[in-house]
Every structure is written in structure tokens, then in C-alpha cells.
Amino acid sequence: MKTEAELIERILDGEWRNYAILVDKYEAKVFNYVNYLMNNREDAEEMVQDTFVKAYRSLSQFRGEASFSTWLIRIAHRNCLTHFRKKVPKKVSLDNLSNRSTGTQDAPTKDLHLDDRQQVLNRALANLKPDERSVVTLFYYQELSLQEICDVTDLTLSNIKILLHRSRKKLLEILNEMGVKQSTL
Template sequence: MKTETELIDRILKGEWRNFAILVDKYEAKVFNYVNYLMNNREDAEEMVQDTFIKAYRSLSQFRGEASFSTWLIRIAHRNCLTHFRKKVPMKVSLDSVTDEKAGSNASLPSKHLDVNDRQQVLSRALVKLKPDERSAVTLFYYQELSLQEICDVTDLTLSNVKILLHRSRKKLLDILKEMGVKQSTL
């Protein structure tokens, strides 16, 4: 198996088919991150394609200062922020809107939630965060990036990342409370 550095060198020398190996390795990770931000599968798939196209076109700019996956997530992150800046309305599942209008307690059991229910509740709550807040939470908890890697992706300082994560967690907890979810339920 070739290392990422060897693959990148070969791609830059014109062996572009090696890029498929990198796509296969990181496509799921990039999709998961983008899907949490976009909250729409079709938009997320399009954003992933755009991310890999941009990565391929700018591969010569990859210096290896961060890991290749962090570099890819950074490209995806910037694509998503650009998308949100264009003020494209975020698409929300009709099911989640219906559940909330029916009453938050009607859709959520008062006892402990199973894993799938937790995922759905957290996804609905994440949609209500601002894109930068959602991104910080997603990068830290779902992508399991370190604080320094989040700094690399977002171009924020370490203290700003810590503050953003703290505020995002607090806001997420408030949103969950509004939805009728108790902390012990999660």
C-alpha cells in the first residue's frame, strides 16, 4: 500500500487515477461532516463532489503541515460556509417539522432514548445552530478532531475554538431542553 505522500507525488506527476484511492479512503468522512452541516443528502453529495474536485485542482498546494484528511475537511468546511453565505435556505426534513409542531413531548419518550432516537433528536437540534456552531460541534464530536485540528480547519485561534465549542454546547443544551429532552434522557 502506498503512503498518502507517495500517492500525492504520483498524482502530481500525472498519474491522476491514484486520486481515486484517496477519494475511496476519505469520501465517507467528508460526507459525514458535510451532511451534518447541510442537513440534506443531495446537497451534501454535491458538496462532497465539489470538495474532491477542489482538492484535486489544488493538490499541488498541499504541504503536509496538517494531515490530508484535515486538509480535505478544511476544503469541505470552506465550501459549506460559502454555500451558507449565499443565503441558500437550509432544507429541513418535513418529518422533523411535523414532529416539533405536534409537540416535542409527543415525539420524544420521557424515558431513555435508544441510539437511533438520540441521533434523530441531536440532528434536529444541530440544524437549529448557526453554521459555525454546527461545524464546531460536528468536527469535535462526530469527526473527533482535536482542538488544534479544528483550528487548522476553521482558521480560528485555539481560544476562539474553545469559546465557540463552549457556547455551541450551551446553545445545543438549551435547544434540547426546548424540545423537551432532559439531560438524563440522552
């Protein structure tokens, strides 16, 4: 098995088929990140393709200061931010949330199943600004360290800490508005 550094070196030497190994290894991770940000599978799939094309074209600029996966997520992050700047963000209505088990909005949320919990979290995340959603996704879903999030976003560590704190607080407020109590999730 070749190391990532060896693969990258071979790709840069013209053995472009080795790039498929890197794509196979990281495609799911990049897709999961982008999908949480985009909240639209088709847009996410297009963004992932664009990310890997840009990464391939920029491979000679990869310096190895961060891991290859962090570098890819950084490219995906920038692609998403560019996409969001071009489009007006859609807000998801909190009024449409209903508990599947009873079909009523006022039903207690303690009976939420795992799929329902994920759906509720996705709806709440959709109401965050792109930068807030990005930091939460990188930290909790991609499990990046605060320093890795700094590398991806080009923000300082103190800015990441503040943004993550505010995003958590805002997410909790959104969940409370939806009638979800902290112990439910």
C-alpha cells in the same frame, strides 16, 4: 501499499488514477462531516464531489503541514460556509418533534431509542448557526483535536474553545426546549 505522500507525489507527476485511492479512503469521512452541516443528503453529496474536485485541482498546494484528511475537511468546511452565505438558513421547528413510541409531544423522553436520539440530536444541531454546528461536528463526530479544528476553520484556539462552549450551551438549551433531559441522551 503506498503512503499518502507517495500517492500525492505520483498524482502530481501525472498518475491521476491514484487519486481514486484517496477518494475511496476519505469519501465517507468528508460526507459525514458535510452531511451534518448541510442537513440535506443531496446537497451533501454535491458538496463532497465539489470538495474532491477542488482538492484535486489544489493538490499541488498541499504542504503536508496538517494531515491530508484535515486538509480535505478544511476544503469541505469552506465550501459549506460559502454555500451558507449564499442561502438563507432554514430553521427547524421544535414544535414538530414527537416521541415515536407514544406519538405525543409530552411523552417522557427516557424511552428514546438510539435512532430517536440521533434524530433528536440532528434536529437540535439543525437549529445551530453553521459555525456552531461545524465546531460541534468537527469535535464530536469527526473527533478532531482543538488544534485540528483551528487548522480547518482558521480560528484561534481561544476562539474555538469559546465557540465550542457556547455551542454546547446553546445545544443544551435547544434540547431542553424540545423536552429532552440531559440523562436521556
